[in-house]
Amino acid sequence: MLRLVPNINKPSEDYASDVESASKESLLRRIAEGDQKAFSRLYDDVAPRVLGLIRRLLIDHAQSEEVAQEVFLEIWQTASRFDENKGGASTWILTMAHRRAVDRIRASQSSRDRDTKVGIRDFAPEYDHVSESVEVTIEHERVKKAMARLTELQRQAVTLAYYGGYSHSEVAALLKVPIGTVKTRLRDGMIRLRDEMGVAS
Amino acid sequence: MTERDELHLLTGAYALNALDETERAALEDYLTESEEARTEVTELLDTAVMLGLASPPVTPSPEFKANLMALIAATPQLGSGVVPQSEKDATVTPLVAVPPLPADAVPTSDVQASIRDIAAGSTSSSAEARAQARWYRRPMTMLVAAAAAVALFAGGTLVGQQFTETNYQDAMAQAASLAELTAAPDVERSESSVSGGGTATLVWSESLQRSAMMFDSLPELAGDSVYQLWYIGDEGAVAAGTFTASSEQDWQMLEGSMGDASAVGMTVEPAGGSEQPTTNPIVLIEEA
Numbered sequence: 001m002l003r004l005v006p007n008i009n010k011p012s013e014d015y016a017s018d019v020e021s022a023s024k025e026s027l028l029r030r031i032a033e034g035d036q037k038a039f040s041r042l043y044d045d046v047a048p049r050v051l052g053l054i055r056r057l058l059i060d061h062a063q064s065e066e067v068a069q070e071v072f073l074e075i076w077q078t079a080s081r082f083d084e085n086k087g088g089a090s091t092w093i094l095t096m097a098h099r100r101a102v103d104r105i106r107a108s109q110s111s112r113d114r115d116t117k118v119g120i121r122d123f124a125p126e127y128d129h130v131s132e133s134v135e136v137t138i139e140h141e142r143v144k145k146a147m148a149r150l151t152e153l154q155r156q157a158v159t160l161a162y163y164g165g166y167s168h169s170e171v172a173a174l175l176k177v178p179i180g181t182v183k184t185r186l187r188d189g190m191i192r193l194r195d196e197m198g199v200a201s
Numbered sequence: 202m203t204e205r206d207e208l209h210l211l212t213g214a215y216a217l218n219a220l221d222e223t224e225r226a227a228l229e230d231y232l233t234e235s236e237e238a239r240t241e242v243t244e245l246l247d248t249a250v251m252l253g254l255a256s257p258p259v260t261p262s263p264e265f266k267a268n269l270m271a272l273i274a275a276t277p278q279l280g281s282g283v284v285p286q287s288e289k290d291a292t293v294t295p296l297v298a299v300p301p302l303p304a305d306a307v308p309t310s311d312v313q314a315s316i317r318d319i320a321a322g323s324t325s326s327s328a329e330a331r332a333q334a335r336w337y338r339r340p341m342t343m344l345v346a347a348a349a350a351v352a353l354f355a356g357g358t359l360v361g362q363q364f365t366e367t368n369y370q371d372a373m374a375q376a377a378s379l380a381e382l383t384a385a386p387d388v389e390r391s392e393s394s395v396s397g398g399g400t401a402t403l404v405w406s407e408s409l410q411r412s413a414m415m416f417d418s419l420p421e422l423a424g425d426s427v428y429q430l431w432y433i434g435d436e437g438a439v440a441a442g443t444f445t446a447s448s449e450q451d452w453q454m455l456e457g458s459m460g461d462a463s464a465v466g467m468t469v470e471p472a473g474g475s476e477q478p479t480t481n482p483i484v485l486i487e488e489a
Contacts, residue, residue, distance in 0.1 A: 187213030
């Protein structure tokens with residue numbers, strides 16, 4: 001039950017790197033080796049963003065916490081599969097969070113039906129209303145500006161897909177446009193956002 | 202349009218998770234052979250992440266993290282290496298599932314004990330004051346008024362600490378214990394500030410007769426000092442375990458059972474802990 005008391009006079013050798021330049025990528029490498037302390041730090045760094053995103057899609061707080069727990073367990077279990085060559089740690093983590101939230105939405109068909117009835121009206125305005133929330137991220141301003149450069153159809157399609165968790169066929173049904181058009185608008189909309197925000201590898 | 206062109210059109214929908222499983226698999230195959238598509242997908246995924254970061258952040262409760270840290274301590278990790286195709290999309294299943302606290306588990310925080318109030322001899326008729334009265338029944342605790350708070354700041358260093366084989370077993374047992382506690386139907390919680398910085402949340406269950414203390418940014422202690430927890434009842438303080446601050450585990454199960462204790466306190470004690478508190482409590486929370 002008692003914890004071992006660390007010897008204060010002999011700080012561990014990685015003390016300096018520990019306190020200073022712990023990038024999320026290096027934390028993930030340490031997590032892959034079973035370092036719980038690194039996991040705790042990574043959690044502190046990203047948890048509000050992860051839960052914020054999931055909550056945005058699922059709305060329901062309890063469900064959002066369940067999915068966030070799944071995501072963090074997956075990070076713990078699969079950290080060794082993180083490949084820096086394929087993108088940064090934030091991308092890996094938030095992509096996983098988005099995917100798990102979408103999985104949850106698609107798994108619960110009943111709430112899906114309800115959402116589909118509610119339709120687009122509840123999603124498009126919600127995006128604008130985010131600016132009224134207590135805490136607004138820097139990224140929010142960038143995204144808002146970039147979104148304003150999209151055509152109406154591009155913006156609706158991207159918003160429904162990303163924040164609504166709708167598949168492209170559902171987006172097509174909601175917007176009453178052919179599915180081929182939706183695929184194209186999702187791609188050129190995202191390319192436009194990429195260029196507007198200067199996201200390039 | 203060729204099949205490759207068709208697939209290439211899906212990069213946007215892929216980055217937005219808007220494809221069905223069949224299309225998703227087809228696109229992922231295509232990505233292995235087209236560098237151009239790989240680059241585009243990488244950039245669009247980064248763009249999607251910007252959309253994600255534009256959502257208002259939501260900070261999870263301290264229990265959420267405590268549960269999670271307990272879970273990972275008991276969850277084996279997957280090795281690296283090539284992933285079999287069949288395993289690629291398998292959902293990762295945790296060994297133990299800990300239900301998150303119900304959304305209505307609001308902190309009662311009617312007990313806000315701080316060393317300032319204690320030092321100032323605050324005599325408010327609050328639960329805090331009643332807990333203090335009990336605390337002061339022990340003459341030992343009259344010593345060294347603010348020394349504990351000073352000691353807290355003197356050693357604000359982080360010391361790396363890995364689990365050894367032996368204390369790994371302890372960690373597993375503690376993790377299971379905390380999971381059981383936070384899932385108890387009669388679980389209650391109360392929050393208080395820690396004199397010296399940070400906050401402490403006491404979580405307890407009458408039916409299980411167990412308690413755990415969770416911390417947010419508890420400082421490391423100077424020298425060989427340890428934190429010691431106490432169950433406080435009519436008979437005074439009963440030792441409930443010592444520990445050191447650690448960012449890898451920011452919660453601690455109390456040893457022993459609640460019994461008739463009506464409050465939990467925490468002091469800074471010399472290495473090994475003390476039989477009775479030798480300093481004033483830096484946290485005092487009533488279990489009621």
